[in-house]
Amino acid sequence: MSTAAKEIIEAALKLDPTERAHVAHELLESISGAVNGGLDAEWIKELEQRARDIEEGRGDFLSWPEARQEIESSLRRSR
Numbered sequence: 001m002s003t004a005a006k007e008i009i010e011a012a013l014k015l016d017p018t019e020r021a022h023v024a025h026e027l028l029e030s031i032s033g034a035v036n037g038g039l040d041a042e043w044i045k046e047l048e049q050r051a052r053d054i055e056e057g058r059g060d061f062l063s064w065p066e067a068r069q070e071i072e073s074s075l076r077r078s079r
Helices: 003-012 017-029 040-056 064-078
Strands: none
Touching: 017 040
């Protein structure tokens, strides 16, 4: 990563969550589908909203062990 990119990231991380989300959105909009892994605009919007929800403390979140346990239980029930 270039020095310029590192400086930009460092500056962006000092922004409040809303401003960071806006910067992230603008950066994602500026790259092609091939670079962003083929994510379409709707998925990008969804991921941005989820990131804002996390940053703003909205939603119920599970630790990895809790999530894994729920996934395993669901898989056992579906067999």
